[in-house]
Amino acid sequence: MTLIPLGIPRRLLEFTIDGEPVRAPEGSTILDACRSVGKDVPTLCQGDTLTPKNACRVCVVEVEGARTLVPACSRKAEAGMQVQTDTERARHSRKIVLELLASSVDLSTTPEVAGWLKEYEAKPDRFGPDAARLNEEPKIDNDLYVRDYDKCILCYKCVDACGDQWQNTFAISVVGRGFDARIAVEHDAPLTDSACVYCGNCIEVCPTGALSFKSEFDMRAAGTWDEPAQTETTTVCAYCGVGCNLTLHVQDNEIVKVTSPHDNPVTHGNLCIKGRFGYQHVQNRD
Amino acid sequence: MDLHFGDSKPTDEERAAIDALLGPPESSWEGADRSDADLRWARGGREARERRDLLLPGLHAVNDRIGWISEGALDYLCRRLTVPPAEAYGVATFYAMFSMKPRPATVLHVCTDLACAAAGASELCAGVEARLGLGSGVAVERSPCLGLCERAPAALAIKAGDPVRTAVSAPATVERAVLAASSPDSAPEEPSAALAVPQAAEAGREELVLLSRVGVVDPASLDDYRAHGGYTALRQAFAIGPAGVIREVTDAGLVGRGGAAFPTGRKWQATASQPDHPHYLVCNADESEPGTFKDRVVMEGDPYSLVEAMTIAGYAVGAHKGYLYLRGEYPRALERMEHAIGQARARGLLGDDVLGQGYAFDIEIRRGAGAYICGEETALFNSIEGYRGEPRSKPPFPVEKGLFGKPTAENNVETLVNVLPILTMGAQAYAAIGTGKSTGPKLFCVSGSVDRPGIYELPFGATLGELLDLAGVRKRLRAVLLGGAAGGFVRPDELDIPLTFEGTREAGTTLGSGVVLAFDDTVPLPRLLLRIAEFFRDESCGQCVPCRVGTVRQEEALHRIVGRTGADAAPDIALLREVGRAMKDASICGLGQTAWNAVESAIDRLGAYE
Ligand SMILES: Cc1cc2nc3c(=O)[nH]c(=O)nc-3n(C[C@H](O)[C@H](O)[C@H](O)COP(=O)(O)O)c2cc1C
Ligand code: SF4
Ligand code: SF4
Ligand code: SF4
Ligand code: FES
Ligand code: FES
Numbered sequence: 001m002t003l004i005p006l007g008i009p010r011r012l013l014e015f016t017i018d019g020e021p022v023r024a025p026e027g028s029t030i031l032d033a034c035r036s037v038g039k040d041v042p043t044l045c046q047g048d049t050l051t052p053k054n055a056c057r058v059c060v061v062e063v064e065g066a067r068t069l070v071p072a073c074s075r076k077a078e079a080g081m082q083v084q085t086d087t088e089r090a091r092h093s094r095k096i097v098l099e100l101l102a103s104s105v106d107l108s109t110t111p112e113v114a115g116w117l118k119e120y121e122a123k124p125d126r127f128g129p130d131a132a133r134l135n136e137e138p139k140i141d142n143d144l145y146v147r148d149y150d151k152c153i154l155c156y157k158c159v160d161a162c163g164d165q166w167q168n169t170f171a172i173s174v175v176g177r178g179f180d181a182r183i184a185v186e187h188d189a190p191l192t193d194s195a196c197v198y199c200g201n202c203i204e205v206c207p208t209g210a211l212s213f214k215s216e217f218d219m220r221a222a223g224t225w226d227e228p229a230q231t232e233t234t235t236v237c238a239y240c241g242v243g244c245n246l247t248l249h250v251q252d253n254e255i256v257k258v259t260s261p262h263d264n265p266v267t268h269g270n271l272c273i274k275g276r277f278g279y280q281h282v283q284n285r286d
Numbered sequence: 287m288d289l290h291f292g293d294s295k296p297t298d299e300e301r302a303a304i305d306a307l308l309g310p311p312e313s314s315w316e317g318a319d320r321s322d323a324d325l326r327w328a329r330g331g332r333e334a335r336e337r338r339d340l341l342l343p344g345l346h347a348v349n350d351r352i353g354w355i356s357e358g359a360l361d362y363l364c365r366r367l368t369v370p371p372a373e374a375y376g377v378a379t380f381y382a383m384f385s386m387k388p389r390p391a392t393v394l395h396v397c398t399d400l401a402c403a404a405a406g407a408s409e410l411c412a413g414v415e416a417r418l419g420l421g422s423g424v425a426v427e428r429s430p431c432l433g434l435c436e437r438a439p440a441a442l443a444i445k446a447g448d449p450v451r452t453a454v455s456a457p458a459t460v461e462r463a464v465l466a467a468s469s470p471d472s473a474p475e476e477p478s479a480a481l482a483v484p485q486a487a488e489a490g491r492e493e494l495v496l497l498s499r500v501g502v503v504d505p506a507s508l509d510d511y512r513a514h515g516g517y518t519a520l521r522q523a524f525a526i527g528p529a530g531v532i533r534e535v536t537d538a539g540l541v542g543r544g545g546a547a548f549p550t551g552r553k554w555q556a557t558a559s560q561p562d563h564p565h566y567l568v569c570n571a572d573e574s575e576p577g578t579f580k581d582r583v584v585m586e587g588d589p590y591s592l593v594e595a596m597t598i599a600g601y602a603v604g605a606h607k608g609y610l611y612l613r614g615e616y617p618r619a620l621e622r623m624e625h626a627i628g629q630a631r632a633r634g635l636l637g638d639d640v641l642g643q644g645y646a647f648d649i650e651i652r653r654g655a656g657a658y659i660c661g662e663e664t665a666l667f668n669s670i671e672g673y674r675g676e677p678r679s680k681p682p683f684p685v686e687k688g689l690f691g692k693p694t695a696e697n698n699v700e701t702l703v704n705v706l707p708i709l710t711m712g713a714q715a716y717a718a719i720g721t722g723k724s725t726g727p728k729l730f731c732v733s734g735s736v737d738r739p740g741i742y743e744l745p746f747g748a749t750l751g752e753l754l755d756l757a758g759v760r761k762r763l764r765a766v767l768l769g770g771a772a773g774g775f776v777r778p779d780e781l782d783i784p785l786t787f788e789g790t791r792e793a794g795t796t797l798g799s800g801v802v803l804a805f806d807d808t809v810p811l812p813r814l815l816l817r818i819a820e821f822f823r824d825e826s827c828g829q830c831v832p833c834r835v836g837t838v839r840q841e842e843a844l845h846r847i848v849g850r851t852g853a854d855a856a857p858d859i860a861l862l863r864e865v866g867r868a869m870k871d872a873s874i875c876g877l878g879q880t881a882w883n884a885v886e887s888a889i890d891r892l893g894a895y896e
Contacts, residue, residue, distance in 0.1 A: 054830075057873070068873075097872065176828070178825070
């Protein structure tokens with residue numbers, strides 16, 4: 001994600017999306033190409049700062065000649081490819097994926113899902129009242145952030161952000177397998193006994209709110225979380241010389257959480273514990 | 287990377303188990319007592335990171351010796367290998383054979399899968415559990431197929447210790463299974479692998495190509511193997527060179543026997559021509575598909591043939607290292623293959639200079655640890671590398687980026703063993719066996735309601751009926767499962783289906799890995815389907831949503847309709863179809879894509895709920 005392109009310009013590939021000819025630079029994904037021509041494909045596990053794990057399968061599209069559907073978020077575009085983004089077949093898989101997810105986890109804090117459920121006429125209830133659910137209790141074991149894995153769709157983003165893609169701390173991973181797979185730290189210990197350094201980069205990338213600031217979690221529980229009433233101000237972190245950008249989310253004159261702009265070429269949305277959580281001193285007025 | 291280790295310590299025995307594998311630690315950085323030298327010297331960086339692939343062997347070492355893996359043991363192993371504990375925990379909890387909680391030293395795995403269920407596994411389980419209650423020092427675990435279907439019902443006892451002890455009981459009675467668990471050392475020896483080859487006892491055995499040596503050679507004797515034609519194929523390979531070998535294999539029309547039916551010559555050519563190096567050869571001996579046991583019989587009965595075939599394949603694709611990924615539940619195959627590889631190495635048939643031809647090749651065995659998904663080719667790479675056995679997305683394909691990110695040819699045991707007759711008899715003579723599109727001989731794993739279950743070798747093109755006649759199919763046949771749990775059911779009036787890739791495809795079914803499971807009408811079909819659904823739910827890696835949740839929803843629906851038919855079952859069948867279609871279309875790998883096939887075929891072809 002360099003701001004100034006270096007080296008020779010990339011070759012343009014020509015292919016079609018829904019019958020329309022498109023050109024995209026070599027190396028683009030089908031999703032990149034779709035977005036560049038204004039086509040919307042739903043995504044959940046894809047993230048703008050990470051290599052997608054293509055695990056959710058909500059972005060599947062039909063590619064001429066492929067036996068199965070193809071994840072738009074990670075399949076690279078190829079010259080001559082014929083992509084169909086909105087066929088009955090692709091819509092069917094998206095609908096089922098949404099139903100499977102919504103019937104097993106709590107998607108109430110996942111942005112856009114409510115709209116997709118409607119758009120694809122998904123009926124998560126049809127698996128019956130006894131359909132297995134994650135049924136996880138929120139893990140509240142520190143003052144900075146809460147892990148509410150009842151909302152986790154196992155998108156692997158937090159694992160990648162904590163691991164080799166950004167933080168290199170490797171404090172969390174997927175454990176167990178199949179429906180019993182969960183995100184956890186070593187030995188399923190509390191976060192405080194783990195390798196976590198509280199950079200909060202996992203919260204930054206979590207698409208479902210399974211990971212959230214303790215402040216947000218508490219306010220939601222109290223019914224006082226009011227996103228439309230919040231203002232966002234991007235500023236520079238004052239702690240050290242790196243100069244990361246912070247976006248302060250302020251409600252009723254209180255900082256309620258801190259994020260970081262993903263398009264910043266230096267930090268890509270990542271911060272350290274001080275920038276992410278060390279804002280209390282700003283609002284201590286007495 | 288600044289790794290954080292907890293303060294849990296290994297016991298002396300745990301430490302010894304790990305040090306036996308890795309050697310003693312060199313410094314306090316990897317778990318030794320602190321010495322003066324540690325103040326000025328740190329092992330780390332590249333050198334330390336390269337050992338990640340020893341994670342799975344390390345977990346085995348602890349689990350074998352202690353019976354389970356404690357926090358202290360896992361942390362010590364992580365320190366030794368510079369692996370983050372959270373990741374190692376994620377890997378350890380992936381495999382069914384490892385326990386992260388204390389358990390008795392002996393675990394008795396009792397198979398409850400298709401063939402065993404039909405042969406009375408539930409009574410066996412109940413009987414064994416009644417005898418081995420709390421305090422017996424034995425944990426009884428219900429297991430998916432143990433690959434002993436020809437001797438169903440089956441049980442496998444594993445007793446932790448130094449060395450670990452195992453005993454197989456099949457066909458198992460309550461008494462024999464209990465004996466195997468309580469004193470594995472004095473359990474009776476397993477019958478010879480030849481007993482799994484009913485044709486070996488019959489007149490027609492000259493016709494056998496792949497199984498010709500099973501029951502004839504002493505599996506422990508390299509000389510005996512050579513006396514029966516062993517290593518002539520490798521000499522021929524050296525005579526014609528790598529390109530010549532690939533040409534022969536291509537001309538012979540060899541197609542992979544692991545289930546996906548990919549042309550072997552093309553795979554080898556694609557691997558051999560990659561500019562990136564090193565190249566690897568991987569032999570897939572994971573064989574965890576319910577109803578499959580052919581690879582086990584080959585490895586137990588004719589282990590040197592696989593060593594020779596792997597050497598030839600490695601030579602053809604330009605690899606100097608071959609990995610044999612062997613199913614964790616196959617103690618005898620492991621022992622025979624270890625022995626054969628050791629002998630071959632000692633005699634210059636593996637090593638720096640194979641047969642004095644200046645070609646270096648060696649084979650390393652990696653044991654699986656109870657995960658069907660690790661048979662999927664890319665999941666297998668992850669497993670060897672010390673990661674969770676989750677399939678990777680393709681492309682890139684293994685021939686380009688496989689094991690350790692390098693060009694890799696991965697083949698099934700049976701596929702590789704076919705290369706020997708191709709080289710000894712020549713591509714043309716080989717291709718004359720079978721049909722035009724499915725050439726050569728094929729191994730079939732026949733079990734269930736037949737009088738002579740076992741491995742049968744037939745030229746491609748024989749019909750299902752002919753095969754079942756050979757095996758002595760019993761009266762009142764209700765259904766045949768072709769291709770295993772990922773395959774499909776066919777009706778008793780469809781026995782003229784030719785056993786070829788094209789013939790089964792035309793009949794709307796699949797040959798898969800060559801499983802033929804016969805069920806007579808005493809087998810309750812809905813229960814069987816439920817067992818298949820349960821298998822896939824248990825074995826899903828959990829990576830992608832259609833498979834992780836879809837397999838659960840399907841199992842739930844099958845539970846609901848176990849005793850129902852017609853209109854009562856219709857809404858759930860509609861739901862099964864909708865979910866099944868998305869699983870087929872949108873899952874990452876073959877497991878999710880095929881998980882619904884067998885049940886779908888039972889509904890469509892057998893009218894299971896009508
Ligand atoms: C879930 C799953 C399990 C598999 N298990 C095995 C196995 O146990 N043994 C095997 O040879 N191939 C297995 N395969 C097929 C392999 O992925 C691969 O196609 C095969 O090893 C290639 O070898 P071949 O070309 O010689 O057939 C499995 C595939 C899937 C999707
Ligand atoms: S916690 Fe969030 S980021 Fe992590 S896997 Fe679950 S949904 Fe994804
Ligand atoms: S977020 Fe951390 S690294 Fe970035 S400027 Fe602030 S203190 Fe420095
Ligand atoms: S299809 Fe199933 S086994 Fe394969 S990657 Fe997806 S979850 Fe894992
Ligand atoms: S967004 Fe593409 S698979 Fe999840
Ligand atoms: S060993 Fe029991 S079904 Fe195969």
